[in-house]
Amino acid sequence: MSETPFRDCLGGPGTPVPQPFLNNGTGHYDGGDTHNYNFITGNVPCYDFNDPVALNLIKEQVPVILKGADLVSSAMKWDLDYLSTHIGGGRFAVFIRNAEADRHALVQPQSSSNPQSQSVQPEPLHIFKYFDEKKLVALQDRSTFQSTMVRVEMTFQEFLKRFHGDRSQERVYLQQPLNNTVGPQIASDFIQFNWSWAAEHKREFNWGPLTSNLLLIGQKGNITPCHFDEQQNLFCPLRGRKRILLFNPENFPYLYPYPVHHPNDRQSQVNLDNPDYGRFPKFAMARGVQATVGPGEILYIPIHWWHHVINLDDTIAINFWHKGGGSAPVEYPLQARQKIAMVRNIEKMLLEALQDQNELKELLHWIVDGRY
Ligand SMILES: O=C(O)CCC(=O)C(=O)O
Ligand SMILES: [Fe+2]
Known part of the structure; x- marks a missing residue:
């Protein structure tokens, strides 16, 4: 219970430590976890699903792992075979990083005098830095944006082919809100989620409505780099483990988010694996916590908390994104x-x-x- 909050959790003492990333001799990134990040100062606490201490932490917008959760029990059987059979013929949003596209981007002359754009190299293939397509269209100075990630809609079968392809040449990450194109078996599993728990606690936590359930299918080693969302998130791994680094909102000035009009809005400009302290000196003041979560656990990621997500295995996960609510009376200092x-x-x-x-x-x- 509350006195030993880390017991029996993936990220707690006495539990397996994530293995180092393996460089398998081919020079390409092979998943795992090399880094002992010096800006991580502790672990996210872990409690039983219905422990009142945990529920209180969520109310206070503090990250917590809930174990033994039955929120998505009906989806614990979801694996690639099951999804392939039942998910239906709809199209799914897949982010793609491709070595060929990176090589092409490298030889493109940079037209701008903007010093930032001239020094930018494509990110390593396993980094999936989100960009907003609408903001890309509206961006007036394109030289401030460089991405070799593309978002393509494809059938699940097409995705699977790429998922099992050569990861030194191409990496993929499916990220699609569940919608009404799914087949009847997936729809039935979805209906069996513990919606009464979700509704009751949403009220208790003072959250707004559920906005979406994003299905994420990632390859071992894929990283969603440090960003924050403007939503409350109950993050539910279904297959494989993820290591997640979290920073509270006070770290905003230390993580140097892109401007709001930039396609990478809400993402940190700092590369956590190789911080450029010359450009981002205040990053030295950033302090975060970490969580390693797997199937049967839920990580609560509070609104405006920065998170950096490392896939330690091939993974399937689903999140519950909620609007923030915000009816609490304003207190000062803000x-x-x-x-x-x-x-x-x-x-x-x-x-x-x-x-x-x-x-x-x-x-x-x-x-x-x-x-x-
Ligand atoms: O699992 C991931 O790679 C990213 C998840 C995430 O950022 C989110 O659910 O808000
Ligand atoms: Fe996120």
Whole structure:
């Protein structure tokens, strides 16, 4: 119970430590976990599913692992074969990283004088840094964005072919909200989720409505780099383990998020595996916690908490994203998450007024330089 919150959890003392990433001699990344990150100072606590201490932590927006959870018991049988048979003929969003595309990107001349864009090398193949396609279309200075990741919609069978392909040449990550194209067996499993638990606790936690259940199917070694979401998240691994590094919202200035208009909005510019302290000196002040979670466990990722997700195995997971709620009375001083929402709104408001993304930086200097 509460006195030994780490007992019997994947990430707790006495449990297997994630094995080092293997470089299997072919020079390509082979999953696992090399790093003892010096900015990680502790483990996320782990409690029984219905332990009131855990439920209270969620209410206070503190990450926690729930074990013995029966929220998605009916999906514990989901594996690639089962999904392949039952998921139906719909199309699924798949992010693709491809070595050939990276080679091509490297020889493209950079047209801009922007120093950032000239020094950018494509990320290693296993990094899936999310980008917002709508923001990409609206981006005025394209030279500030470089990605060789593409999002392609394909059938599950097409995805499987790529999933089992040569991972030194191509990596894939399926990330698709469950929708009504799934076959009747998956729909029936979905209906059997413990929706009464979810509804009751959503109320107790003061969350808004459920927005989606994202299905994620990733390859061992794939990484979703450090970002935050504007949603409350109950993250449920179904197959394989994930190691997740988490930073509270106070770390916002230390993690250097891209500007709100940038396609990589909400992502950190810092590479956690090789931080550039010259460009991002305040990253030295970042402090985080970690969790290794597997099937039968749920990780609560609070809204505005940064998270960096490492797939230690081939994985299948489903999340429950909820709107934040926000009916709590405002107390001063404001909390970091409230300041983040405020900062984002101010950036959006100024952009709308200026109608030019390139003018924003100068205007912000007008406000601050020599004055504050
Ligand atoms: O599992 C992953 O790779 C990413 C999950 C994530 O970022 C989320 O559910 O918000
Ligand atoms: Fe996320």
